[in-house]
Amino acid sequence: MPAGEPWSDDDFFMQPVQKIPKRDQPPAAVKSIRAKFKELMQQPDPNGDGTIGAAKTGVYAFFDYDDEPIYVGQTSSSFSDRVGRHLTGQRSDAVAKFILDPFEVATISMWSVPSIAVAPSAKDPEKKATAAEKRVMLNPYEYTVYLQLEKASRFHAVLNEGEIHATEEVELPIPVRGRIIPDELWEDRKHSDIRIARRAATISRLSQMISEREVSGGMRRTLLLQAKRLAWLAEKRIVEVGAQVPDAEDREITDD
Template sequence: MHAIRDAITAALRQPDPQRPSQTIGKAKAGIYAFYDYDGEPIYVGQTAEGFGVRLGRHLTGQRSDAVAKYVLDPFEVHTVSMWSLPHIGDMPPRERKAALDPYEYTVYQRLLEGSAFNAILNEGDIPEAVAQELPDPLTCVIIPDGILPDRSHPDIRIARRAQTISLLAKNISERKVSRGLRRALLTQTERLNALARARYQALDGVVEVEGAEGVVDEPEGLFPTP
């Protein structure tokens, strides 16, 4: 975990593409996205208090709502993209969220279009808004090469994903929850099914679908490791 913390710290120390004189970690407002080991987008969020604070809550054990509800497993996060928006960071804090909403919606829609599952794990609905012109993001891998083979192994990922689904389902069964949380459960089960099928096929297994011929096509990006 220390190696991952160091990688996150190094990412936050990189220059802000919009204000190269300062680090991205000092940017006061922006949008961020997480991607898994297949390059699949899994979460989109906004920050009006700084990337360092927000990413820390999600990824370093500080327990954001998404993690506490078992929507997001930090173990799944391989890459982070950050869109710094200095013109919003210069606004008074109370005005930033409303200004960030259209940018969050724009990033969410763009990544949704690129998703093999046409789904992202956000449990909350992002308000529809007019699409905004986005700056180039800063994108960083936060998993060091030394631990990548263990973290990215499909059997480990399958086990983690199954555990996350179990905990999320338990959470749903014990209380009244939003439709978005149930949508996250559905998305996670589809992601688990695709990963397990890809792993089975990588080991010369054949998956047959009733009424279809041949093997089921997998979403692009899933990497079967023998």
């Protein structure tokens, strides 16, 4: 092409394309968070041998930037696999249904239960328990974590859409807990205005899906809780910047 002449679309697409290696494709921030996640998963499992990420059965919980519990789940595969799928959105119903925004996850707690990983099947003691049997055995641990976090939440609720099966409470094993957001990203990711925008977008997608499908009551409860979380953060931000909260004489923002 002669120098000084503008490029056409055809000129652009005829240029040789240099493929980017897969390891270099994610943005630097994403790679940094993945490195922190990998570091967390390499922590020793206090309840068994090996790393916590390799632990095959247990319960996990996600917390946001205000240390508010936002999601509880169980896994009968490894923590690194199950939790990683949530954070990347790969085959995660909670993410696909706009219940959980991976951007909100700042800290993860994991309780491994190694005895369930090797438990025999109730139907055939010569074989290991099936995934379905392991889920039943994990239910009391998941329920106990859920109750504890529900009490700890300022909203007295967690975002789970699905029912957490009520059981007897059990003594929980030692957890592994760690932050997956690097220090250099913390202030930007924690910024209230950014999180307000994310929550509003999540609510928009979730409410649109509810309007287009037949959904469970749990989905509607999740929508209500997301709206409360958005309102709390928006009001907190007004106080932070020194603006006046509507009907301030009747309302107070607290961390209790």
